[in-house]
Amino acid sequence: MPEVREFSLPDLGEGLTEAEIVRWLVEVGEVVAVDQPVVEVETAKAMVEVPCPYGGVVTARFGEPGDEVPVGSALVTVAVGSAAGGSPQGAAGAAAEAAAEDGVEAGSGNVLVGYGTSTSAGGRRRRARRPGSDSGGAGAREVAAAGAPVAVEAPVSGPVAVISPLVRRLARQHGLELARVRGSGPGGLILRADVERAAAARTPEPAPVVPAVAAAPAAERVPLRGIRGAVAEKLSRSRREIPDATTWVDADATEFMAVRRAMNAAGGAAAGSAGSAGKVSVLGLLARICTAALARYPELNATVDTEAREIVRLPEVHLGFAAQTGRGLVVPVVRGAQAMSAARLSAEMARLTEAARAGALTPADLTGGTFTLNNYGVFGVDGSTPIINHPEAAMLGVGRIVPKPWVHEGELAVRQVVQLSFTFDHRVCDGGTAGGFLRYVADCVEQPGVLLRDL
Structure with a gap:
């Protein structure tokens, strides 16, 4: 046995x-x-x-x-x-x-x-x-035991042989008296298969003809559970606990895009002697700008301990970035981002994005973030006021990069323009710090050479 x-x-x-x-x-x-x-x-x-x-x-x-x-x-x-x-x-x-x-x-x-x-x-x-x-x-x-007999017989006296709620409900649906059903389980136990056989053995009565009546459409109810439920709970908690504020600025990203193209061209030229070089993505280069900005403004790489009434400034940047999947929005985390180059950040973000869409991320890949970068420009929109990813203290949002009229060097020109928005926890800093962070990011986008001073 x-x-x-x-x-x-x-x-x-x-x-x-x-x-x-x-x-x-x-x-x-x-x-x-x-x-x-x-x-x-x-x-x-x-x-x-x-x-x-x-x-x-x-x-x-x-x-x-x-x-x-x-x-x-x-x-x-x-x-x-x-x-x-x-x-x-x-x-x-x-x-x-x-x-x-x-x-x-x-x-x-x-x-x-x-x-x-x-x-x-x-x-x-x-x-x-x-x-x-x-x-x-x-x-x-x-x-169920194979070949159990179909049985609808005379009602038995005393308690019905032991059954589950599933079997009781099934019997009610078929209009069966359980006292008339013979169980095939141990000790005469009535199983689901016994009820189904008994229902099939009965002669079905013709269904009454009912005039067709158009039914009103029912409201759809979608359970808030799994990833969707976790997102809902985290965002609700952020709104309840964090006194957030948002500031934004438009930036000329023409030079930013040119520098990225130059980086990738240089990587391709070196591939013959040094192996294949990974491409630098827009998000990877923005991530590198974020880590440089957080080095200048470390108070934004923090969390608030509400019970101890303390601001906890964190030593490393674990950079989260929003990724849309078929099952909803997830935020994978690049650990130790402050020590990575733009190329390495691009490769790690591409790996985590692919894993997210395949449903292969581990819980460790989705927790422990200290700052989030949200590229909502992929949805074709310019601006947003994002909700902070609790328990972090800030989030940088990036809109689409599109050609727009822009005054460049005193003349009207068509330039590649992006809107940057910055949402921060007002408990960890005042508007001056938040404005300084956002202005530094915008300066690096407009003049990528600014970033070289910190490399």
Whole structure:
């Protein structure tokens, strides 16, 4: 008899207490190897595949895509060692038999024992789990004995044999009296499969003809959970706690764009002798300007400890940048950005952006930022008043770079113009500091040679 083991959602770190099931990677009855991923989940930080530490046959799985699963609650049960006895079909049969005989501890989801116990094949009495508890619930997929008889019979006296809320609801939906359904589980336990067979065996009554009536469109409700829920909570907390202010300036980015082209041309010319050089992106060069500005104004690379009533100035710049993905906005973090060149910053931001869009970021990639760079110009807009990424103290926003009429050297000309906006926590500094930071960034954009003084 194989041993049935339960695998629960492990602690995913970073203080996360729950995850949402995205998709199952295994089916009930499937043979799995040790450390094989069995489910993909989405936390408030990232999407991850969860590996199972047991090898054998999956006898049950708990929850459906979209369900929130607390840390420590059951994900699957595995009949350990079942696959060693022969073919997958034989292994699955053995697992099903094990689940039928050992249904309560196997977590098959078949039981809500009104009497509190069931008896296994070995004669031991075990306390039943309640569906909906941390170890499973109505979302569990049941393992039914193959070939169980279809039975709708005369009502029995006394209490109905032990059933789960899922089975009760299914019986109500089909208009069945559970007292007339014969259970195929241990001790006459009524399973979901018994109700479905009993419903199928009944002769369906013709549905009444109802005149068609146009129904009013229902309002759509979208759950605030996963990444979307985490973003909502963080932004709401920022608005509640941070007295923010925003200042902005238009800058002539013509020389900035010319310098970037020159950097990339120089990198390409050197590729033949020094290997392929990475391109410097607009965002990477702006990130380098930000780290130089934060070196001049370190009070903006900070956080506020509200309980201690202290401003905590941080020694390193962990630069976050907003990245739009199919699952919502995320903010990957480049750690130790103050020590990186424009080319290295560009490469690291490109790597993290690709990982974000593939759903492959880890919780560590999305936490610990000290300052955020937000390039909303990619959406074709000029300006914004961004919300600070709590618990940081400031955020630089960058609009699109577009040709505009501009007075250059006393004459009207068409120049590449960008709007820069700077939102800051007024608790960490006054407007003079914030204005000085933004003016330095704008000067570096207009005259990139200013940046060379700090390199």
